[in-house]
Amino acid sequence: MEFWLNGEIKQYDGDPELPLLTYLRLQEGITSPKDGCAPQAACGCCAVDLNGKAVLACVTTMKRAAGGHVTTIEGLGEYRQNVYANAFVSKGGVQCGFCIPGMVIQANALINKNNEPTRDDIAKALTPNLCRCTGYKKIIDAVECAAEAIRKEEEVPPPVPDGRVGGRHPKYHAADLVLGRHDYVADISLPGMVYGALRFSDHPRARVLSIDTSAADALPGVIRTLTAADIPGERHIGLIRQDWPLLIAVGEETRYVGDVLAAVVAETEAIARAAAALIQIDYDVLEPVTDMHRALEPDAPKIHPDGNLLSRTAFVRGDMEQARAATAYTARGVFQTQRIEHGYMEPECAIAVPTSDELRVTNDEFRAEEFKEVYATGETDDDPPITDLLTTDPLTTDHRPPTAEVVHVLSQSQGVYDDQIQIAKLLGVPVEAVRVTLVPNGGGFGGKEDLSVQGHAAVMAHAVGRPVKVTLTRDESITMHPKRHPIWMDYTVGCDARGKLTYVKVKFVGDTGAYASVGMKVLERSAGHATGAYQVPAADVEALAAYTNNIPCGAMRGFGVNQAIFGLESCLDDLCRQGGFDRWQFRYDNALQNGDVTSTGQVIEGGAGVRETLLAVRDEFRAAKYAGLACGIKNTGVGNGMADSSHVSITIESAERVVIDHGWTEMGQGVHTIAVQTLCQETGIDPAIVRVRVDTASRQEAGMTTASRATSLVGNAIINAAATLREDLQTHALAELAGRTYEGAWIVDWTTKPGKEKNGKVVTHYSYSYATQLVTLDDDGQIAKVTAAHDAGKIYNPTLFEGQLEGSIHMGLGYAISEDMPMIDGRPKSTRLRQMGILRAKEMPEMEIIGIEVPDPYGPYGAKGVGEIGLVPTAAAVANALYQFDGVQRTTLPMELPKKGRVVVKAENGSE
Secondary structure, eight states, X not given: OEEEETTEEEEOOSOTTSBHHHIIIIISOOOSSOOSSTTSOOSOTTEEEETTEEEETTSOBHHHHTTOEEEOGXXXXXXXXXXXXXXXXXXXXXXXXXXXXXXXXXXXXXXXHOSSOOHHHHHHHTTTXXXXXXXSHHHHHHHHHHHHHHHHTOOOOOOXXXXXXXXXXXXXXXXXXXXXXXXXXXXXXXXXXEEXXXXXXXXXXXXXXXXXXXXXXXXXXXXXXXOXXXXXXXXXXXXXXXXXXXXXXXXXXXXXXXXXXXXXXXXXXXHHHHHHHHOEEEEEEOOOOOOHHHHTSTTSOOSSTTOSXXXXXXXXXXXXXXHHHTOSEEEEEEEEOOOBOOOOSSOOEEEEEEOOGGGHHXXXXXXXXXXXXXXXXXXXXXXXXXXXXXXXXXXXXXXXXXXXXXXXXXXXXXXXXXXXXXXHHHHTSOGGGEEEEEOOOSOOTTTTSSOXXXXXXXXXXXHHTSOEEEXXXXXXXXXXXXXXXXEEEEEEEEEOTTSOEEEEEEXXXXXXXXXXXXXXXXXXXXXXXXXXXXXOSEEEEEEEEEEOSSOOBOOOTTTTXXXXXXXXXXXXXXXXXXXXXXXXXXXXXXXXXXXXXXXXXXXXXXXXXXXXXXXXXXHHHHHOSSEEEEEEEEEOSOBTTOOEEEEEEEEEEETTEEEEEOOOOOSSXXXXXXXXXXXXXXXXXXXXXXXXXXXXXXXXXBOOOOTTHXXXXXXXXXXHHHHHHHHHHTTSOGGGGTTOEEEXXXXXXXXXXXXXXXXXXXXXXXXXXXXXEEEEEOTTSOEXXXXXXXXXXXOSOHHHHHHHHHHXXXXXXXXXXXXXOOEETTEXXXXXXXXXXXXXXXXXXXXXXXXXXXXXXXXXXXXXXOTTGGGTTHHHHHHHHHHHHHSOOOOBSSOOOOOSSOOOOOOTTSOO
């Protein structure tokens, strides 16, 4: 057959059923269409234009392209590429960027047919496409902007920022993200690279009696199969507790269906997957423990040797007996939240390259010009491809590790230094022998904290002596990686006759699944935020994390706090109903102020911004017919008695190039942008010449990129490093400083565990963010608008600030009304992305973001960050709005919205 690809005629005589996406990516090397869920056809990341219509390439076969015209972003022409790039960048329509090339193709097809689309037209056209980062608002803004320019045959001017803090600085390398020129790990191919595939457990709980790999070994193209015995070092990994085996050994029990029992390395991914399916496992199948309450009963089967209780956090603060005596009204509720899939658009992938002395000659080929041309990332000419880092150490001699490297891993994780530690343990080598380079990823939201396929890839590459890529399908990703915790809550909240809160008593039980991940910390955060954004004189709090044979649960945006706020805020509305209190005034009167204490007893020394956020929505609340109100508080991710720090280096390579090395993950939230803005604010350096790099070879150690901790820690570390540079720039031109490196750090080591003291003080967390969200309903009980007033301390970048909150609201609304990932007997009911309940563009209501700035005493320029608090109040505000609509208190997530057509329910006071 013949067809046209980006205006060039092509001959094809292969399998007519081959997906067009496979052909484009593997045979043509065109990676702008991204593989987010193939062949589920659920995410739209792979969209291409076929004969003037946007189609999903993962389910479009080659025979459909016969005689047709296929256009990817590369074929749009320079004018339209510039229009879309500048429109998305200037409007903030790109965060992680993984979904955006598909959005551009959909938008272009729409504009070709209708060059003056309405916002509803655009939202409808984007229905096939999912975005987990943006909330779609700024994407629609960008498409509107592009349509207007194309209609008028005008350019969209690129933004020209000064790089200072407070300005709308464009996201770092955003234009490359829009046009699909950024290579995510799955987009990278290396000479001599082979492929790995994993054999997962068939049962959530079973004893493994034997593993037979003979059929897989015999398949042509298979290089090697591996089992637990082939791991050269320690086999168990974990961020906090090392309870998670990379491979389950014969004689051991599987603990969930995502456990890996064997791995295959083969010449192609298709062969590897076919071979993995041939591996025969003999089991003694056992009944799984899937109910978290049952798991904590004394006679429950033990999932781990020490039992099924992962952690217990408990504390009592204040005089509970006196508080109860002062109580006039009491609200009690038992609440249940659900398991949630993160839904990042980029599935997990890692590449590991063995770098022993024997292989260094082979690796020298990576510097060949033809290699650079084929695998260039599309970044600016003076910014080398990520693959160059495999052979050209970009760091100064002082930073090179003294131990010869054994493996170099390209990772998409949320913590390359944690990857490095765990991979070194698996290989049985010193930490310095493992190098991990971050490839900015396609979304994380906490789901890429735990070591995933990076460990398998490293072990495989070490075993076969060749570069190995391991990629998960969307079904495998959903089955394997940790989710948001389902949490059961029994809340009792009291207030006096004047409407002042007296006490909170609550018990949390969280299903942490098969392995610890960070489950103990999630439940600890639930406990530490149990009284929300309010001053409560007394608190009795207990939080338990229970092992089950379900999919593990770990970090996800909100980190246990949005669950707690859902229960607490629902009780507050009940108290207002009982006492006849005004819901806004009740919250304002009880809101935390400087000098008040949190649930753990920490005194808020400064920066309490709850009341300011409440004031920002007061008038709209008063005017609304059906309105739900909820406040939120969220720590910045630094604390609970664990020392935390950030280290950075600023290298002046030349007058045209300054490099920031830090240890934090860029995953769409903009930490690289924050780093650039901080440096430019401190020194006045032109942002156009600043590059950012994350590589363990630089030894700029950092922890896991969660919450807004990266903003706080890297910002302060750069301020520290820039102080000397700023002084040098007073007497030297930048060119005269070429070759110099400026080091900086910021360390937080003064926090305490919940309820504990240090130097006579309780400082559970170093910093908090504050928020109020208002949800208004229409006359049918549907969500009409979300107004979000958020205190960021200092708004570093208004575009990023708005985008983070709009994306958070999107995730929070899904959590409230549509998202769920039920399990049946330890197995996911579905592993299809479309069944996870993620809201589409046309399903999003109006959003208004109101920025509040109450400076934090410690944050850089007073910044607090908004990485997680953006969805903390959302589900609670929705529940309270629905309560006002029909008088029914919702206690379980997700909540079903009323059917269109008003339902009238009589309240106890006689109102309708």
